Structure formats: structure tokens, C-alpha cells
Amino acid sequence: MTPAARPSLIEIAPHTTRPSALPDHVYAVLKHRILSCAMKPDERLVEKKLCDELRVSRTPLREALNRLSHEELVAFQPHAGYRVAPITLDGFRNLIELRAIVEAQAAALAAERATPEDIAELRAFATLPYDPDDERGFVDYCRANARFHLRVVRTTHNSMLENIVMSALDLYQRPTYLRIGRQLDPKNPSAKHRAITEAIAKHDASAAHEVMLQHVRGGGERILAALKAANYH
Amino acid sequence: MTPAARPSLIEIAPHTTRPSALPDHVYAVLKHRILSCAMKPDERLVEKKLCDELRVSRTPLREALNRLSHEELVAFQPHAGYRVAPITLDGFRNLIELRAIVEAQAAALAAERATPEDIAELRAFATLPYDPDDERGFVDYCRANARFHLRVVRTTHNSMLENIVMSALDLYQRPTYLRIGRQLDPKNPSAKHRAITEAIAKHDASAAHEVMLQHVRGGGERILAALKAANYH
DNA sequence: AAAATTTAGCTTGTATACAAGTATACAATC
DNA sequence: GATTGTATACTTGTATACAAGCTAAATTTT
Numbered sequence: 001m002t003p004a005a006r007p008s009l010i011e012i013a014p015h016t017t018r019p020s021a022l023p024d025h026v027y028a029v030l031k032h033r034i035l036s037c038a039m040k041p042d043e044r045l046v047e048k049k050l051c052d053e054l055r056v057s058r059t060p061l062r063e064a065l066n067r068l069s070h071e072e073l074v075a076f077q078p079h080a081g082y083r084v085a086p087i088t089l090d091g092f093r094n095l096i097e098l099r100a101i102v103e104a105q106a107a108a109l110a111a112e113r114a115t116p117e118d119i120a121e122l123r124a125f126a127t128l129p130y131d132p133d134d135e136r137g138f139v140d141y142c143r144a145n146a147r148f149h150l151r152v153v154r155t156t157h158n159s160m161l162e163n164i165v166m167s168a169l170d171l172y173q174r175p176t177y178l179r180i181g182r183q184l185d186p187k188n189p190s191a192k193h194r195a196i197t198e199a200i201a202k203h204d205a206s207a208a209h210e211v212m213l214q215h216v217r218g219g220g221e222r223i224l225a226a227l228k229a230a231n232y233h
Numbered sequence: 234m235t236p237a238a239r240p241s242l243i244e245i246a247p248h249t250t251r252p253s254a255l256p257d258h259v260y261a262v263l264k265h266r267i268l269s270c271a272m273k274p275d276e277r278l279v280e281k282k283l284c285d286e287l288r289v290s291r292t293p294l295r296e297a298l299n300r301l302s303h304e305e306l307v308a309f310q311p312h313a314g315y316r317v318a319p320i321t322l323d324g325f326r327n328l329i330e331l332r333a334i335v336e337a338q339a340a341a342l343a344a345e346r347a348t349p350e351d352i353a354e355l356r357a358f359a360t361l362p363y364d365p366d367d368e369r370g371f372v373d374y375c376r377a378n379a380r381f382h383l384r385v386v387r388t389t390h391n392s393m394l395e396n397i398v399m400s401a402l403d404l405y406q407r408p409t410y411l412r413i414g415r416q417l418d419p420k421n422p423s424a425k426h427r428a429i430t431e432a433i434a435k436h437d438a439s440a441a442h443e444v445m446l447q448h449v450r451g452g453g454e455r456i457l458a459a460l461k462a463a464n465y466h
Numbered sequence: 467a468a469a470a471t472t473t474a475g476c477t478t479g480t481a482t483a484c485a486a487g488t489a490t491a492c493a494a495t496c
Numbered sequence: 497g498a499t500t501g502t503a504t505a506c507t508t509g510t511a512t513a514c515a516a517g518c519t520a521a522a523t524t525t526t
Contacts, residue, residue: 022510047478057511058478059292066296070303079478079517094391101338101394109330158327161334164397255480280508290481291508312487312508 026056027064034073034084035173045074045082071167087175089224089232096220099168100213102161103149107196107212108205110155118155119201125151126193142176148193152212155200175223189215259289260297267306267317268406278307278315304400320408322457322465329453332401333446335394336382340429340445341438343388351388352434358384359426375409381426385445388433408456411463422448 030050033039045065047058054061069076075085110118125148130141146169153165192215199208263283266272284294302309308318343351358381363374379402386398425448432440 046476048476059510059512062296062478063299066299067303070300080519081477094393097342097389097391098393098397101335105334105338156330158330160327160331164331279506281506292480292482295508313489314507 022056022060023063023067026050026054026061027067029054030064030068031073031170034068035170035177037174037177039084041084041086041174043084045084047081072171087178087227087232089227091171092175092220092224092227095168095171096217096224099165099172099220100216102164102168103153103216104209104213106153106156106158106161106165107200108209109158110152111200111203111205111208113157114155114200114203118151119197122148122151122155122197122200123194126197127190128188128193130188130190142173145189146173152196152200175227189219192218255289255293256296256300259283259287259294260300262287263297263301264306264403267301268403268410270407270410272317274317274319274407276317278317280314305404320411320460320465322460324404325408325453325457325460328401328404329450329457332398332405332453333449335397335401336386336449337442337446339386339389339391339394339398340433340441342391343385344433344436344438344441346390347388347433347436351384352430355381355384355388355430355433356427359430360423361421361426363421363423375406378422379406385429385433408460422452425451 030039030045039045047061047065050056051058051061065074065076065082068074069082072091073085075083114122125144128141128144128148129137149169150162150165153162156162192211195211196208196215199211263272263278272278278298280291280294280298284291287294298307298309298315301307302315305324306318308316347355358377361374361377361381362370382402383395383398386395389395425444428444429441429448432444
């Protein structure tokens with residue numbers, strides 16, 4: 001059966017140059033649910049149920065699940081099914097380390113390569129809307145934050161770095177959305193973003209590297225501490 | 234039909250925690266063919282033909298092709314099929330840049346974290362068999378080289394870094410196997426490997442970083458020059 | 467009562483039929 | 497002769513039937 005009325009809103013771009021309508025749609029929907037913790041870590045993902053709900057057959061659904069499992073957003077065991085990937089301290093530490101390495105170096109390369117257009121766009125993206133009391137505002141804030149960080153790597157013109165940072169930011173979203181440590185955010189990161197941007201604008205690679213490094217590590221440490229406090233392992 | 238007699242040799246490990254026999258097998262076989270250039274860049278991959286040859290139905294085959302396309306080893310266009318991914322100068326430049334960033338930093342972290350066992354294994358892996366005149370010896374050499382580089386990242390105990398370097402080394406193999414620039418290798422890289430190992434043994438992070446950086450860039454530049462000479466774009 | 471074992475149900479794994487879209491070859495037209 | 501339109505063959509996209517394997521509950525045994 002060709003799906004008649006399916007949820008039509010693609011909320012998250014598929015990160016791929018492989019636009020195959022149905023699997024991409026399912027991928028986007030599931031990914032959004034996982035990242036936003038609408039589907040909780042360790043929750044089971046049963047193919048049949050998701051098929052019925054999304055009005056799709058198992059083939060495109062499985063394609064989406066496979067993709068998610070390779071991105072480590074869902075865990076898989078043969079013949080035992082899929083689960084939403086758990087959030088672990090070690091996993092998050094590794095993630096911070098990865099982001100620190102790649103994004104700091106990307107900022108340095110960006111400083112070497114940025115054109116005036118790059119700099120203008122970075123400036124436009126640097127200042128984030130931030131209203132910790134507003135639920136909706138918090139989501140917007142997260143999106144804007146990711147947009148800035150992606151814009152920095154994009155300035156390197158290295159699509160491989162870009163893809164790695166995209167995946168990393170995705171994985172990073174989950175602990176953030178959990179609201180864990182939300183209120184611990186001491187100040188709006190816009191200041192750091194502006195500092196990074198100005199270092200890039202001055203083509204000061206080592207400054208860009210240093211500020212980005214501290215920024216990523218700082219944010220990571222805060223969330224890590226909150227995860228520990230919330231008793232994650 | 235359950236496949237009765239299929240080629241049984243898995244030549245390349247699947248890089249994943251997702252051991253599902255048939256798709257993994259197909260993935261491994263195709264990947265080996267692509268990396269070894271038995272299947273040439275831009276060659277078309279028609280599902281039916283591969284199914285008949287590998288004695289597998291389309292479902293597991295497509296799962297393997299999807300994985301390969303996300304790893305950028307095969308290119309895909311909706312309704313138009315799969316092709317072996319082309320080798321491009323820009324792609325290779327990006328790859329070198331990625332390896333340089335991640336592996337250099339990984340070497341530094343390895344220097345901070347290496348245990349005596351790590352160091353012993355690194356020493357064992359550092360010296361490579363190298364006989365540029367022997368076809369078989371060349372393949373062994375490539376494998377041993379990858380093994381050393383992987384052992385360095387593994388010392389960081391960061392599985393994300395490990396996965397990235399694994400993929401990167403895979404992509405790197407293809408230009409190497411093309412034999413392009415093979416004879417340009419000025420000397421056996423064992424010396425560099427030993428230098429990296431000794432820096433790690435001394436827990437000298439910045440030396441490890443520096444030597445690895447030069448090593449990766451140097452090797453990359455040589456192959457890049459050869460690709461240019463061979464008129465790749 | 468606790469442990470082990472069997473069995474029934476459920477979930478995933480694979481194969482295949484059918485639908486939809488694409489490309490190529492051939493013909494008609496400019 | 498080049499170009500465009502069209503039909504046909506081929507390839508991929510999706511759905512579904514059936515096989516294989518796991519989980520967990522119920523029954524038996526100690």
C-alpha cells in the first residue's frame with residue numbers, strides 16, 4: 001500500500017546526499033524523536049509498531065533504523081531488535097573530546113580561509129536568542145547554537161569535517177534536551193561565539209583555536225557534571 | 234532461498250557492532266573489491282547482478298550498499314542506482330586534512346595515556362615489512378601500516394576517534410592500491426613510526442603530535458602529487 | 467519454593483512480487 | 497543533421513509472505 005496520509009513535516013535534514021523520500025522521512029522523524037528525548041534512552045523500537053504508526057512498510061523503516069544505528073543513535077542486537085541508544089558518561093566524554101579536537105582545529109582553518117562573506121554570516125549567527133525560562137525559546141537557542149558551530153566548520157570547505165561535526169552536534173543535543181544542567185548555564189554563550197568570530201575575522205588561527213577549545217570543553221564539562229549529578233553511568 | 238554455497242571469506246572486518254551475518258558479509262566483500270580497486274571508480278553496481286553473483290537476495294545486498302554509500306565508498310542517485318565512488322583531488326585533500334587533525338591529536342593523547350602494554354604493542358607494530366618489488370608484499374605493507382595507525386588511536390580509548398580513523402584509513406587505501414605513486418615512496422615509513430612510538434613511550438605529547446602530523450601530511454602529499462600527475466580531478 | 471526446561475508467541479531476517487521511476491534507442495520533426 | 501518526443505526495457509522503491517531466532521512465561525523437576 002502506498003501511504004495515504006502520513007505525517008508530512010520533515011523536522012530534521014537528513015545529513016546526506018541521498019534523497020530517497022520515504023526512508024529519509026522516517027529517518028528524520030525518528031531522529032527528531034530521539035534527539036528531543038521524546039523517545040527515551042533504552043526505549044525499545046519495534047518495527048511493526050513504528051510501521052503502523054508511520055504508515056510505512058518495513059523496508060524503508062529498516063533502512064532508516066540502520067542509518068540511525070550506524071550513527072550510534074540507536075543500539076542494535078541481531079534478532080533482538082533496536083533500542084534508543086543509552087546515554088553514558090564515557091560516550092559523552094568521548095564526544096566532548098572529539099568535538100574539542102575537530103572544532104578547535106576547524107576554527108583555526110576557518111581563520112586562515114574565511115572570506116568576507118563567511119565573516120559576515122558568522123557575525124550574524126554568533127549572537128543567540130536566549131531565554132532560559134521559555135520552553136520554546138530553549139529549542140530555538142539550541143538550533144541557533146548548532147547553526148553557529150556548523151557555520152564555522154563550513155568555512156573550512158572540508159565536507160568530511162563538516163559531516164563529523166554534524167553528527168557530533170546531533171549526539172550532543174540529547175543530553176542538552178534532557179534539560180539536565182539547563183539552569184547551570186552561567187551565561188549566554190554568545191560572548192564566546194563573538195570572540196571566536198572576531199578571531200576568525202582577524203585571521204588569527206591560534207586565537208580561534210584556543211577560544212573554540214575552551215568553549216567546547218567548558219560547555220561539555222558543565223553538562224558532564226550535570227549528568228553525573230543525575231546519576232548517569 | 235537460503236544461499237547454499239556463497240563465497241565464504243570475509244576479508245575486511247565490518248567496523249560495526251552490528252553483526253548480522255549476510256549483510257555484513259556482502260558489505261565486507263564489496264568493500265574489499267572497492268578498496269582494492271578490483272571494482273574501479275565510477276563502475277556501476279547493479280543490484281540484480283550482484284545478487285546473482287553473491288547468491289543473496291536484494292534485501293541484504295541493499296543494506297550493504299546503503300552502508301557503503303554513507304561511508305562515501307559508493308555514490309548513489311535515487312532511481313538511478315549505485316556506482317563506485319570516484320576518486321577526486323578535493324576529496325583526497327579533505328581526507329588528508331582530516332587524518333592530520335585527528336591522528337596528530339590522537340598521538341598526543343596516546344602519549345598522555347599509554348600504558349606499558351600499549352607501548353610494547355606499538356613497538357611491535359612500528360616496523361613494517363616493505364618490499365616494493367613484490368606485489369603480495371605491498372598488500373601486507375599496507376595492512377601493517379593501517380594496523381600501526383589504528384593502534385595509536387586505540388591507545389586513546391576513545392571509540393569515536395577510532396571509528397573516524399578507521400573510515401579515513403579505508404578511504405585512503407584506494408589511491409594507495411591504485412599503485413599510483415607507489416614507487417615515489419622515498420623510504421620505508423618504519424622510521425617515522427618508530428619516532429612516533431618513542432615519543433609516546435616518553436609521554437611527550439607535543440613531539441608525538443608533531444611527528445604524526447608531518448608523517449600523515451608527508452605521505453598524503455606524495456600520493457596527492459601522483460594523483461595530479463595521473464590526471465585526476 | 468527455587469531452578470531448570472520446554473514451549474508458545476513475538477520479532478527480526480530474507481526472499482520475492484509488484485509498483486514507480488529512469489534511461490536508452492528509435493522515430494518523427496524541424 | 498541535429499533535436500525533440502515517445503515507447504520500451506531495465507533498475508530501483510516498496511510491500512509483504514515466510515523462515516529463523518530470541519524472549520519470556522508456564523510447566524516440570526529437584
